Amino acid sequence: MKFFHKRYLLPATCYKSRGYTIVETLVAMGVFLVITTVAVGGFVRALYYHRQALALTAVNSNASAVIEQMAREIRTGTDFNILASSLNFDNALNEAVTYDLAGGSVIRSASSPPEAITDTNVIVEYLNFEYLQIASYPPRIIINLGVRTQSSSSNSGVVHLQTTVSGRNF
Numbered sequence: 001m002k003f004f005h006k007r008y009l010l011p012a013t014c015y016k017s018r019g020y021t022i023v024e025t026l027v028a029m030g031v032f033l034v035i036t037t038v039a040v041g042g043f044v045r046a047l048y049y050h051r052q053a054l055a056l057t058a059v060n061s062n063a064s065a066v067i068e069q070m071a072r073e074i075r076t077g078t079d080f081n082i083l084a085s086s087l088n089f090d091n092a093l094n095e096a097v098t099y100d101l102a103g104g105s106v107i108r109s110a111s112s113p114p115e116a117i118t119d120t121n122v123i124v125e126y127l128n129f130e131y132l133q134i135a136s137y138p139p140r141i142i143i144n145l146g147v148r149t150q151s152s153s154s155n156s157g158v159v160h161l162q163t164t165v166s167g168r169n170f
Helices: 002-008 012-016 022-075
Strands: 078-083 086-090 096-102 105-109 122-132 140-149 159-166
Touching: 022 105, 022 122, 022 140, 022 159, 078 122, 096 122, 105 122
Parallel strands: none
Antiparallel strands: 078 086, 086 096, 096 105, 122 140, 140 159
């Protein structure tokens, strides 16, 4: 029996390498935690920038719609009068219309009560109008609009938009 026992037993060195030591386990857990922390940080940062991009896209879309609405009405308007950041004119229905900047919103005033035409998540930094009249050409109104999201506090997040509207009526 002594012969059988020695012949089929594993060498002593094999018993030592059967599992992980506590140091190896701690090192593996530490490396795993570092990699996980870096990955989660990158994911959180990507979500943050994605939300900022969505907000900026929404602001740009709303500002473009506001400029388009003003341009449609200005195109058929007459008797333009510009005072500071407001534009007064008569539209195609002979209503006295005013576009003005008040409280961070573009306000449209006509025969009905004044209403904000910008969305609540849009802050209008500036609204400027410029009137150009050249002989034998229809009048032109240049609209400058600067908008930002409510979440951005610096001027780096301001979207600057400009368009020129040529009137149809001489």
